[in-house]
Amino acid sequence: MQIVYRLIVVLNMETIVPHSETIGNPTMSAESDTESGNFPPTNRVAFNEPAFQHSVNKAPPRGVNIQSPANSTPSFRPSVQPLYQPPPSYRNHGPIMKNEAPARIIPIAALNPYQGRWAIKARVTAKGDMRRYNNAKGDGKVFSFDLLDSDGGEIRITCFNAVVDRFYDVIEVGKVYLISKGSLKPAQKNFNHLKNEWEIFLESTSTVELCPDEDGSIPRQQFSFRPISDIENAENNTILDMIGVVTSVNPSVPILRKNGMETHRRILNLKDESGKAVEVTLWGEFCNRDGRQLEEMVESAFYPVLAIKAGKVSDFSGKSVGTISSSQLFIDPDFPEAQRLRNWFDHGGKNTASSSISRDTMPGGGSRNEIRKAVSQIKEEGLGRSDKPDWVTVKATISFIKTDSFCYTACPLMIGDKQCNKKVTRTGTNMWLCDRCNQESEECDYRYLLQVQIQDHTGLTWVTAFQESGEEIMGCPAKQLYTLKYELQNDEEFAEIVRIRLFHQYLLKLKIKEESYGDEQRVKMTVVKVDKVNYTSESKYLLDLLVRSL
Amino acid sequence: MDTSSPSAFVNGALLGRLAGRKVRTVVQVIGSEIGSVVGKTTDDVQIFVRGSSPAPLTTYVEVIGIAESDNSIRAETWTNFGNTFDPQNFNELCKLANGEFKHLFM
Numbered sequence: 001m002q003i004v005y006r007l008i009v010v011l012n013m014e015t016i017v018p019h020s021e022t023i024g025n026p027t028m029s030a031e032s033d034t035e036s037g038n039f040p041p042t043n044r045v046a047f048n049e050p051a052f053q054h055s056v057n058k059a060p061p062r063g064v065n066i067q068s069p070a071n072s073t074p075s076f077r078p079s080v081q082p083l084y085q086p087p088p089s090y091r092n093h094g095p096i097m098k099n100e101a102p103a104r105i106i107p108i109a110a111l112n113p114y115q116g117r118w119a120i121k122a123r124v125t126a127k128g129d130m131r132r133y134n135n136a137k138g139d140g141k142v143f144s145f146d147l148l149d150s151d152g153g154e155i156r157i158t159c160f161n162a163v164v165d166r167f168y169d170v171i172e173v174g175k176v177y178l179i180s181k182g183s184l185k186p187a188q189k190n191f192n193h194l195k196n197e198w199e200i201f202l203e204s205t206s207t208v209e210l211c212p213d214e215d216g217s218i219p220r221q222q223f224s225f226r227p228i229s230d231i232e233n234a235e236n237n238t239i240l241d242m243i244g245v246v247t248s249v250n251p252s253v254p255i256l257r258k259n260g261m262e263t264h265r266r267i268l269n270l271k272d273e274s275g276k277a278v279e280v281t282l283w284g285e286f287c288n289r290d291g292r293q294l295e296e297m298v299e300s301a302f303y304p305v306l307a308i309k310a311g312k313v314s315d316f317s318g319k320s321v322g323t324i325s326s327s328q329l330f331i332d333p334d335f336p337e338a339q340r341l342r343n344w345f346d347h348g349g350k351n352t353a354s355s356s357i358s359r360d361t362m363p364g365g366g367s368r369n370e371i372r373k374a375v376s377q378i379k380e381e382g383l384g385r386s387d388k389p390d391w392v393t394v395k396a397t398i399s400f401i402k403t404d405s406f407c408y409t410a411c412p413l414m415i416g417d418k419q420c421n422k423k424v425t426r427t428g429t430n431m432w433l434c435d436r437c438n439q440e441s442e443e444c445d446y447r448y449l450l451q452v453q454i455q456d457h458t459g460l461t462w463v464t465a466f467q468e469s470g471e472e473i474m475g476c477p478a479k480q481l482y483t484l485k486y487e488l489q490n491d492e493e494f495a496e497i498v499r500i501r502l503f504h505q506y507l508l509k510l511k512i513k514e515e516s517y518g519d520e521q522r523v524k525m526t527v528v529k530v531d532k533v534n535y536t537s538e539s540k541y542l543l544d545l546l547v548r549s550l
Numbered sequence: 551m552d553t554s555s556p557s558a559f560v561n562g563a564l565l566g567r568l569a570g571r572k573v574r575t576v577v578q579v580i581g582s583e584i585g586s587v588v589g590k591t592t593d594d595v596q597i598f599v600r601g602s603s604p605a606p607l608t609t610y611v612e613v614i615g616i617a618e619s620d621n622s623i624r625a626e627t628w629t630n631f632g633n634t635f636d637p638q639n640f641n642e643l644c645k646l647a648n649g650e651f652k653h654l655f656m
């Protein structure tokens with residue numbers, strides 16, 4: 001049997017952490033002295049437990065262990081101490097060292113509230129806006145930024161009032177800083193999802209120095225991307241990073257929050273190589289700034305890669321991911337993951353079917369993106385009066401269809417890949433003239449311009465349906481009805497077709513916008529989508545409303 | 551509407567509690583024996599529905615009758631509910647009609 005003795009001599013130790021949890025799982029060799037019996041190797045030592053003091057720390061990064069010559073402590077003063085005797089307090093070394101020696105750079109992961117002096121070197125990965133607040137103590141302002149160091153440690157820094165003025169303009173996302181002094185407070189986990197139980201509050205004595213030289217050892221961002229198939233099993237409210245290709249972008253819709261404030265919401269669909277797709281909800285500013293950019297890209301048939309840092313999983317109706325205030329979006333980022341996804345998408349991924357982990361509550365019509373309104377609410381809530389149109393869905397029955405004019409003669413010429421569709425007029429030579437194209441055609445197209453009265457349990461209103469929705473409502477092309485009425489003059493059959501289209505219930509998606517006609521303001525409502533009521537999904541929708549109201 | 555003899559909405563779990571009462575449920579027909587139909591309730595309980603069923607039966611059938619035990623009903627009324635019925639919605643209806651919204655039902 002071979003006995004291995006391990007003898008470690010530690011010189012010149014300095015307490016950085018007077019009270020700390022045990023890091024790792026140290027075990028004592030059987031041969032060590034009797035005091036080892038006091039040491040519970042697998043138990044964690046609580047912060048407030050005075051009996052054991054360990055200052056286990058990661059070695060500082062190479063070359064940054066700043067030791068001042070003013071430090072009067074001999075360089076290699078041997079300080080071999082019996083195990084577990086409380087180490088001398090750092091403060092006892094006197095004021096010289098405390099005031100003049102630059103603090104040692106330690107990893108962010110080693111920071112805790114019990115350290116007197118520390119410095120960290122880290123890159124700013126995110127910078128929040130300056131916010132003003134008003135509470136019992138009066139007015140104030142605050143801003144926060146997030147740091148990442150070369151060991152992958154992350155932490156949030158918050159500044160208040162005068163400290164904001166000192167550092168707000170200094171801090172730039174992507175730059176590396178040497179930061180020292182400040183107090184550590186427990187992280188506010190509802191707002192701060194960094195992997196750190198602390199956050200730093202900078203004070204008047206704190207220093208923030210820009211490191212002018214680029215430090216390649218500190219990554220610009222730290223992601224741990226989860227494939228969409230993983231998100232399917234993630235718990236509600238989990239904060240995670242994800243990356244996917246944006247395949248569709250819905251319009252931004254105004255949403256009334258529970259607190260009565262209005263915000264905006266926009267739903268995107270993302271897919272990735274896991275064969276799954278997910279709905280991503282952008283809220284507030286993300287909706288306008290990034291959302292609009294994504295919408296334009298997708299509209300021009302370019303499907304961007306979107307990386308989301310700190311998205312929140314929601315399990316309302318399947319799984320989806322939403323932005324929170326600390327989320328960050330990266331559109332077509334320069335990451336290897338993004339390039340791999342792009343490559344996958346361009347070489348087949350685009351056309352592979354992905355099953356969505358976000359279940360639509362209403363597969364029969366509309367989606368979670370829709371805002372359901374009753375007919376009377378359109379007027380009551382003054383929809384359409386803001387700058388942007390309102391998009392709502394009503395469940396209503398068609399009660400009347402205007403038939404004296406239900407379609408118009410449209411220009412069949414192509415402008416690019418779209419049909420012109422402007423109204424054409426008959427010329428003396430039996431041709432159809434388009435003012436926009438300034439061209440005549442032999443044939444014209446007949447397109448619906450249908451005035452329809454819709455009704456639900458709250459009231460009735462008039463809406464306009466153009467081509468596609470008109471066809472959906474009438475059940476046949478406009479040309480067929482036109483021929484029947486004006487060429488065959490079969491009024492009886494025409495009336496019958498119109499009659500049987502009445503009193504069906506639909507989910508109608510409406511675009512509502514106030515427009516001025518001369519001096520008159522009129523709210524124009526256009527039917528953009530017509531879906532027959534699917535009773536299964538409608539029941540589910542109602543059930544959902546019911547259960548949520550409990 | 552005849553309110554003299556109301557029938558309670560039930561699924562398989564609720565059936566046993568209402569033995570002797572008039573009940574109403576929807577089952578997925580999975581087989582038939584002489585004088586009874588074997589059906590699966592919307593909460594996946596296999597029950598026997600006794601009585602003479604009309605032919606043919608669709609996949610889903612609503613039956614109204616007297617609850618005999620936790621797995622059988624003596625049916626008085628049979629109604630074909632077609633082949634595309636959503637059992638989950640009905641199951642939730644049964645739970646709510648006997649739970650939070652019991653006061654709205656007879």
Ligand SMILES: [Zn+2]
Nearest residue numbers: 411420434437
């Ligand atoms: Zn034209």
